[in-house]
Amino acid sequence: MAFLSGLSAFPITPSDRDGRIDTKALRKLVTRLCAAKVDSIGLLGSTGTYIYLTREERRRALAEALDEAGGQTPIVVGVGALRTDEAVRLAQDAKALGAAAGLLAAVSYTPLTDDEVFEHFSVVAREGGLPIVIYDNPGTTHFHFTPTLVGRLAKVPGIVAIKNPTDKSDAIDSHLAGQRSIVPEGFSIGCSGDWNATEAMIAGADTWYSVLGGILPEVCIKIVRSSQAGDAAEARRLDAALTPIWDLFKQFSSLRVVYVLAELLDICRAEPPRPVLPLSAVAKRQIVEALERLPAGTAR
Template sequence: MTLFTGLSAFPLTPTDDDGELKPELLQRFLERIVAAGADSIGLLGSTGGYAYLTPEVRKRTLRAAVECIAGRTPLIVGVGALTTDVAEDLARDAREAGADGLLLAPMSYQPLTDEEVFRHFEAVAAAGELPLCIYNNPGTTKFTFGPDLIARLAELPNVTAVKMPLPADGDYAGEMQRLRAMTPEDFAIGYSGDWGAKDALLAGGACWYSVVAGLLPEPARALTRAALAGNAADAERIDHAFAPLWALFREFGSFRVMFAITDILGFEPITPPRPILTLDQACHTRVEDALRPLLQVVV
């Protein structure tokens, strides 16, 4: 399985004050990612604000992305929704539009049981008929996939990968060893949480599902390549340049910081969907300062 490997870059979904897509700006983000040589694009993930967008806007976003990418970089599309019916519809639409893979998180208002999540994934994977990655993101969904549920889901047709949060104990190698013992040989285990990417990849993680690569794909690619090659010294050097930004991601949430980065890089200003607020000027200045070391990264 090669789709869910390497660097997967997750762009923002730029919208106006009415929640309508700004397709030209989205395509500018995507062109940067393609030019940097990312291994895939993760459209409509948490960084893409999928939970705040209507299904219609999500479908328009997908089509604008497919038009721009034109097969140059594999496209993974988030299809998480509150109901299984909507998620199935989004999965079918992704296949019909030309996506290469799916990313599914168990969104909910009522807390979900393991059996409810299993049946949800079973239905959406069957509807999409594309390689699907389990999105284990308890920070937003409040649902944590245990090893037994991941193993059970990995036996479903089309479910070929998992996107894991950073382990609380930092034992990436141990966690991956346990999951690999319970899942098919070609099941891909990758990680999100940008500040842990270096350690996850050096420990054998298959993929970095990267927030920052949505706007800074070149230094993210450099970090990925160094870590996957086992070059710990280079990976440490690049990760050190990212460290001030990682601290801001942890303090304010990467979603908010990414909107500030968009402005600092000179893109058309966009704001997060309400009720999420933009960072104030003092925080904005801190983000600008954190970006400076990254300009020195050799890519």
């Protein structure tokens, strides 16, 4: 699927303290991403704090984003939930509204077995009726998709892609090659973990599922296009210029940093959902300084 390649940009979901979506701010973010010509928008991912929102607010966010995108940019939307039946309903909602695909993580309180995750994903893909992207996010879910499980899921009708973590930078090449060998042709292999994503794209990943792309899409698009064109040197040059941002992501988490970036860039004023607290004034000053160090034209 063509939309599951290139840059998938993941914006925040601005909302008030009661979890009600700020639709004006969300539309502004979507307009910005469409104008930058990202390949897809990753709505209601971890950066979009999907797990903190009700089904009603998730539907409202998706409806507003789809309306603003106007069919110009496909939207991949988070459909993860603790219960399988809830995830099915969220996938059905997303399909009915017009989402291109659903992003599904192995969200759980009780640790899950491989067979439980296989059944969960299979049921959501079958009953939800929406193409599903596997979201391997062990830093949050504490569940890691083994090669065996990925190979099984990739054969399930309706499961079309995977979003991989890239925390082990020295294993990116071997991980991608190994995954290519166990999934069907046309199955999209993507990466997250922004500070290692350039190397993953150079190594042949199909998609960069990007947090920074949701707030600074232009530079991320340039990295992706350079990687796709085989210009690894240019991709690495652009990536190196973002080192101040990557350092902040590692220090404070990408989620907290992008909320500050949205304010500094005069896109919107919002706070992450409680109990996640906004960053301190000292931390915000570090982000201001990092923005000032970026090359001209990057922070817009």
